[in-house]
Amino acid sequence: METISENACFGGVQGVYRHKSDSCRCDMTFGLFLPEEARDENVPLLWYLSGLTCTHENAMTKAAAQGWAAEHGIALVFPDTSPRGEGIANDDAFDMGQGAGFYVNATEDPWKPHFRMWDYVAEELPALLARNFAIDAERQSITGHSMGGHGALTLAMNLPERYRSVSAFSPICNPASSDWGRKQLSGYLGADESKWARHDASLLMREKGFDGPMLIDTGTNDQFIELLRPETLAEAIAARRQQAAFRMQPGYDHSYFFVSSFMEDHIAFHAEALWT
């Protein structure tokens, strides 16, 4: 593992690291914020999964998360959103291929050799973090934005006991019924829609839900809201009697200005689950 940079940040350290990924068979880069407390003890970890076109860097610089994480003594990890580089499949569209891994293990060509973001985020990266940093693997929670909100919700529901809490900012809620989803799930997983179900938050909510608290924020003026389909997840949450706060935030759009506006709430929400 190679250290790309380390900067003092809110009393702790914002680092960027690169490593050879076995899952993705390429070099992968991630950001990690460690609060001051990590000098002396293992600290809880909050995952932040990013959206389409993002690298590890976007949320790290624009989501205004480190200050609140420092206040609560929580580490933050910012993974990349796909494998990258020459010799790795790509697509001209912004919403497919590099920058658009959708947090699945691709089974179809040309994606399957490298696009294994599920394994990367669910298995490889957590193990690497626990080995190399002052992280308490027993205390993890997860959040994300847009495609990353989809990732956070689907990982949380598929991996019971892994995360103590889950939240999302303007998540893709029902990819199996959206143009943000059908193209990608069919491309990565093939035409058999039964294989998509475990990567659809609304279908997972109907089937199993999440054993812990859930917080979801979406802007009423989100320019992509027809693609996000929050109404499908809202209905499923209430029908399951899932512990949750589902909020429609007036006037906000899909940008990091929205994400940063509610970051304080989300980190306080996760802190309550991580520190009790």
Add this chain to the structure above:
Amino acid sequence: METISENACFGGVQGVYRHKSDSCRCDMTFGLFLPEEARDENVPLLWYLSGLTCTHENAMTKAAAQGWAAEHGIALVFPDTSPRGEGIANDDAFDMGQGAGFYVNATEDPWKPHFRMWDYVAEELPALLARNFAIDAERQSITGHSMGGHGALTLAMNLPERYRSVSAFSPICNPASSDWGRKQLSGYLGADESKWARHDASLLMREKGFDGPMLIDTGTNDQFIELLRPETLAEAIAARRQQAAFRMQPGYDHSYFFVSSFMEDHIAFHAEALWT
């Protein structure tokens, strides 16, 4: 108007008053909490509509609302849930007739002579309060529990500009499709279901929504949740892109122990709308 009682309460006064109601053609009793500020100036007013079987008294004594209202300088009014007394129609069931007015104007016998709770809460009582107490009629918000949550939501959506904010505790969300609703709406309004639509929060949300903030809490262990149908309203809120916080609170039931647990949140929510 007759004063039944006045008690010092959180620096203000909790009163109970009785008056001859033109709408209901009988004596009606209500509770009114006025905070200390009402000695010197007109204060904002939060309506609290109660649920099945309640009088003006239940929430006044069990919802733990006055302390938070005092902190925010807000008046609270607790209307009764129906006309009452000898010579007024009733039903042996707890969910019909006296104690179960459902916040409608009955058009059917035997209810129509007295059961005009819509007019009472929407017109008569607000005018009486503005005439007799230090209330600022330009600053009103509304909340309620169960049948009263139904009342709060349907009044708020049908009377644009009247209320600055609306909230509800475990509201009946879709009475036109529930056993808590079909019997009462057909009894009070007749068999023509088109006349029920303006008394169904989910149908109103689909049709028009609310021009302001909305907060809804329901317990995941609510023993009446199948009758409340929160999933219908959750879907409608998200589909309309309605500014709202829709929360499913883990482990809570339908009781005042639930209502009082979240009263602080609800009054702070309304205070933000009433004081800006």
